Amino acid sequence: MSLWFVLALMTLVAVAAVLWPLGRRRALAGGSDLAVYRDQLAEIDRDKGAGIIPASEAEAARTEVARRLIAASSKDGPAEYAASSAGGRRIAAVVALLIVPIAAVALYAKLGSPALPSQPLAARLSVPVEQRSIETLIAEVEARVEANPDEARGWEVLAPVYLRLGRYDDLVKARRAILRISGPNAGNEADLGEALVYLANGMVTVEAREAFQRALGLDAKEVKARYFMGIAYEQDGKPQDALKTWQALVADAPADAPWLPVVQRAIARIAPEGPTAEQMADSEQMPPEQRTAMVRGMVERLASRLAQDGGDEQSWFRLIRAYIVLNEPDNARKAAGDARKAANGDAARLKRIDDFVKSLGLET
Known part of the structure; x- marks a missing residue:
């Protein structure tokens, strides 16, 4: 009944x-x-x-x-x-x-809420109270948006909820609506590009790339667009372009930027094992916080590999130099000791390691 x-x-x-x-x-x-x-x-x-x-x-x-x-x-x-x-x-x-x-x-x-769909009692009781509450709120906002499709506020409320729930089709719809109503700006274009990436299971499609490029045309410093353009370069088989894009993003970042760890992990994923001499020289021109953020991700990968396979002396030199840049002399001394152990009694190699450590003014 x-x-x-x-x-x-x-x-x-x-x-x-x-x-x-x-x-x-x-x-x-x-x-x-x-x-x-x-x-x-x-x-x-x-x-x-x-x-x-x-x-x-x-x-x-x-x-x-x-x-x-x-x-x-x-x-x-x-x-x-x-x-x-x-x-x-x-x-x-x-x-x-x-x-x-x-x-x-x-x-x-x-x-009342006549637009809300009916739901059987059994289905309602099977859903936890917290989820029922969220679903009700979402349905109410969706009903209001449907009645007033040209009001951006409702779409702005729904978009992050759709992202959290994995409703990417609806997310793209919301981002397009916001862009249509509020007009083009860097943030709206980047948000649309991000939604398209999620819809494509992480791939930066042609349409998403165009959205990011439009965002950067409006604001060359737009963080989200710069990050995803790095992803696009990586997916295109251009890791050096991706690395350059992300390193520039880190260089421009405030020390407390909440998105900084995400970019650092991306850099560590494709960066060479340990900073090169050129990278170390370039890092000297950066503020201390930014230099630390750039170097640390590369150092962790290099230290992990050397601990497993011993590596060559040039890899150890890069690791020791990196710890000096990070102002971690104890780790630098430990790395020098591990480098000596990895030399396996090779006198010539041990001498080169000692000479390198002395050139850095590092007492062991």
Whole structure:
């Protein structure tokens, strides 16, 4: 049984309760009317006692019957009252049968949520309370957006939610709507490109690349567009272009940028094992925080490999030099000791290691 059928049935019962006292026979001329009205009063009392009609409605019905009884007891009253009361009953019937239900539906449509889809009770109970709450809020915002598709605020609320829930088709739709309504700017274009990348399972498609390029055309410093252009270069088999893009992004980054670790991991994924001499020289021109961020990712990969396979002396030299740049002399000394162990008693190699360590002014 549908909810609307149940609500309609309840409405009919309520209307019937209201119309019950109004449905009596019209006042008749003659002395028998008095007995009829007295019977009606008695019947109202019985209905009230049985709980069929509420006390307030019973009192209103008693008042109406009393007026008709008074009119019937007067000589000229019955005919005049019969006509007027018939009109009143018709008005009351129209109000009860039509106006009240229509007003109730209109009020629900305004204050309720008629656009929300129905959901079986079992399905609702199977969803945790927290998720039910989120789903309800999302559905309400979606209903408002559907009713007002040219208001950007609703789309802006939905877009990050769609991203978190993995609803990438809807995410792209939201980002396109925001761009259409708010107009092109670097942030909106980059957000659209990001949505297209997620929709393509991480691939920077031609359409996504075009969005990032438009963003950079509007603002050459747009962080998200620069990061994803590095991804595009990596996917195109151009790791050096990707590395250059990301290193420039790190160089421009504030030390506390929340996205900095993401870029550093990307650099570590494709950078050579350990900074080269040229990279180390370039890093000397950077502020200390940025230099540290660029070097650390490369150092960690190099140290991990050398710990496993011993490596060659040039790799050890790069590692020792990197620890000096990071201002970690203890790690540099440890790396020098590990380099000596990896030399396996080779006197010439040990001498080169010692000479290198001394050139750095590092006491061992």
